[in-house]
Each structure stands twice: as structure tokens, then as C-alpha cells.
Ligand SMILES: CCCCCCCCCCCCCC(=O)CSCCNC(=O)CCNC(=O)[C@H](O)C(C)(C)COP(=O)(O)OP(=O)(O)OC[C@H]1O[C@@H](n2cnc3c(N)ncnc32)[C@H](O)[C@@H]1OP(=O)(O)O
């Protein structure tokens with residue numbers, strides 16, 4: 001397949017696939033800042049760039065309205081991600097964020113936002129090397145402006161603005177295959193509200209299964225099972241940071257979280273992120289951690305429902321409580337919070353609990369990518385310690 005744009009970019013190219021002679025690390029050296037293009041890339045004359053101040057309620061509404069109607073849908077157009085405004089503000093304003101990396105395109109005449117792309121800074125460890133990367137996300141072109149090669153312009157512009165902040169690598173995920181995935185993960189889904197998932201057509205009644213039998217199959221207790229299991233609180237940040245940093249060291253690729261990062265990404269925030277830990281009743285040591293984020297989707301073709309409440313497994317650490325028991329407690333809390341489904345990727349040690357906890361494999365794949373950073377070989381999902389929103 002010809003990738004006219006991606007063949008011009010410093011990313012692993014399909015033709016180089018498996019070439020062990022190529023060294024691991026940056027593909028291109030940084031450009032002297034004086035040589036980075038100072039002015040924005042050209043847009044078709046009827047459009048203009050806008051920098052999106054996510055602190056502004058009005059701008060946040062514009063971003064939300066573009067994404068809620070034009071962002072990612074599954075292959076059968078059953079769902080469309082419906083990131084909430086508070087989620088977007090959380091996702092886009094981590095420690096050290098740059099407003100200039102929140103990029104929109106507006107039609108001059110209608111004043112409507114027609115495209116969006118974002119970056120946030122992240123310290124990512126690749127094996128033993130810490131790399132300052134941009135995590136790129138929320139690339140979106142209005143449905144009416146698709147297939148006009150606008151995406152490459154969006155990508156070049158965010159690249160230029162990241163370069164201006166002396167950052168030369170990026171990490172991103174996509175459902176599409178472009179040069180070149182560093183790993184490919186599978187989504188798994190655990191029904192919490194099987195009746196709704198069957199009604200909207202996502203799940204089907206199993207053979208020889210009645211609806212009541214199916215509801216019973218997925219039933220969960222009202223109370224969590226692990227002694228000392230509780231919601232994370234601000235005073236837990238130092239201990240959770242130590243626990244998480246130590247746990248993530250085993251993976252080839254993972255964030256290099258410090259306490260500021262943990263405070264932002266993992267402290268509970270209503271309708272955005274939930275996090276729990278196990279504090280040993282005897283020693284008061286924090287031994288385990290689990291978290292999930294809230295990402296609803298619009299349901300596109302159902303008469304009975306318009307919204308799917310989905311929880312997505314985020315970062316989990318098990319050092320004393322078996323991971324399966326810890327994640328079952330996460331399912332119990334998610335069900336109590338009225339989520340319809342609990343989703344997880346087969347990254348980290350997730351595959352050890354998926355089948356036992358009645359997750360089913362999705363038909364969607366998620367490909368991980370690095371920009372301007374070659375890795376020796378493709379990774380197994382279990383070598384990946386990075387979850388992007
Ligand atoms: C050092 C810093 C570096 C920072 C930057 C790092 C890189 C960041 C990269 C971005 C990471 C984003 C991560 C992220 O946000 C998470 S993945 C979610 C992407 N968004 C959606 O799927 C929303 C719905 N779809 C759309 O809005 C459009 O279809 C989009 C805008 C996706 C493409 O618009 P379009 O109207 O359908 O297409 P054209 O404009 O005509 O352009 C066609 C070209 O775009 C390539 N394409 C298509 N989808 C892509 C995708 N998801 N990533 C990368 N490239 C993608 C495609 O291969 C082709 O290039 P090729 O001819 O070479 O094959």
C-alpha cells in the first residue's frame with residue numbers, strides 16, 4: 001500500500017521491517033531551533049489555524065462539539081467515542097502542557113471548527129532510555145472534509161509546534177495500520193449490563209442461553225472482596241508513585257511518572273478517572289493499585305439507547321493481592337457505578353485475568369506507534385506498559 005505522506009516521515013518504514021542492522025533510537029537528529037519552520041503550514045485559503053485554550057468554556061465546547069460528531073467510530077458504526085468536556089480538560093492539561101499543542105482549524109466563513117489535533121508532553125522510558133515525547137491524540141477532521149489530505153497538514157503542524165519546544169519524538173495509537181506499528185494490541189470487553197449490550201447489537205445471546213441466564217452469568221457481588229481495598233486519596237500520591245514506578249520498570253515501554261504526574265493522572269476525578277488501592281490492614285503498607293477511566297460512547301443505531309457508559313482499564317499494580325482478584329474488585333466498583341462495559345487491552349499482565357473474569361475479545365485492534373524513534377523489533381503487548389487515552 002502506498003503511504004504518500006508516511007513514507008516522507010521519520011518513522012520505521014515497512015521496507016525496513018525486521019532489519020536488525022538499524023540501531024534502536026532516534027531516526028533523525030534534532031534540528032537547530034533557528035532552523036525549525038517559524039510560521040504555520042499553509043491551509044486552504046478558506047481555513048485558519050486556531051490555538052485552543054482548553055481553559056475557555058467556549059473553546060472547550062467547540063472542541064467537544066467537533067469530536068462528539070466526527071471522532072472515532074467502530075467499523076460497524078455502532079458507536080462513536082464521546083469524550084466529555086471534563087475528560088478533555090484532564091487529558092490535555094497534564095503537568096508541563098503547552099497550549100500551543102492544542103491545535104484547531106476553523107472555517108473563516110462559518111467560524112466552525114472543522115479539525116483538531118493535540119499533543120501533551122510525557123516522559124517515556126524505552127528500555128533504559130528516558131525520552132521526552134509528545135503524546136498525540138484527538139486527530140479529527142470533520143466528516144465533510146475527509147479524504148482531502150488535511151490530516152497530513154494537521155500532523156506536520158503539530159510536529160512543527162512540538163519541535164519548537166525542543167521535543168523530537170512522539171507516541172500515538174491508531175486503529176489504522178500506517179508505517180509502522182511497534183506493537184498491536186487487542187481490545188477485550190467485560191459485559192456489566194449484558195441486556196443493554198445485546199439490545200444495541202454489540203453482544204448476542206449465546207446458543208442455548210436465555211436472557212436471565214446471561215444476566216446471571218455476568219452478575220457481580222455488591223461488595224469488593226479484598227480487605228483494605230479503598231479509593232485513592234491525595235495523601236497516597238507518594239506511596240502510589242513508588243509502587244507504580246517500581247512495577248512499570250519490568251516493561252520495555254512505559255511512562256516515567258513522578259509524583260506530579262501521578263497526582264494528575266491517577267487521583268480520582270468524578271466522571272473522568274477512578275483509582276483504588278489496597279492498604280494492608282496490619283502494616284498499612286500500600287501493596288496494590290487499580291484504575292480505570294470513563295469514556296462514554298454515543299450509540300449510533302439503537303431506538304432504545306443513545307449512550308454507552310464504558311470504563312477503560314488504565315494502570316494496575318499487583319504485588320500482594322492476585323491481579324485477578326484486584327480486577328474483579330474493579331469490576332464490582334464499575335458495576336456499582338452503573339458502567340455498561342469494562343474494557344481492557346491485552347497490555348501489561350492483563351491477559352492473565354481476561355478470560356477468567358469473563359472478558360470477551362473485541363474485533364478492534366489498537367496499533368501503537370513511535371515517531372522518530374526506531375525500536376529493534378516489534379514488541380509483544382505484554383511488554384507494553386503504556387496506556388494512551
Ligand atoms: C516530534 C513530534 C511528532 C508529532 C506527530 C507524530 C505523528 C502523529 C500522527 C497522528 C496520530 C493521531 C492519533 C490519534 O488521534 C488517535 S487515532 C484517531 C484518529 N482519528 C479518527 O479516527 C477520527 C475520525 N477520522 C478522522 O477524523 C479522519 O479520518 C482522520 C483525521 C483520522 C484522517 O483524515 P482523512 O480525511 O480520512 O485522510 P486525509 O486527510 O485525506 O489524509 C490521509 C492520510 O492520513 C493518514 N491517516 C489517516 N488516519 C490516520 C491516523 N489515525 N493517524 C495517522 N495518520 C492517519 C493516511 O494514512 C494518509 O496518509 P498516507 O497517504 O501516507 O497513508
Ligand SMILES: CCOC(=O)c1cnc2ccc(OC)cc2c1SCCC#N
Pocket residue numbers: 072073074075079080081175187188189197202297308310341343344362364
Ligand atoms: C461494548 C464494547 O465496545 C466499546 O466499548 C466501544 C465503544 N465505543 C467505541 C467507539 C469507537 C470505536 O472505534 C474503534 C470503538 C468503540 C468500542 S470497541 C473498541 C474500544 C474498546 N474497548
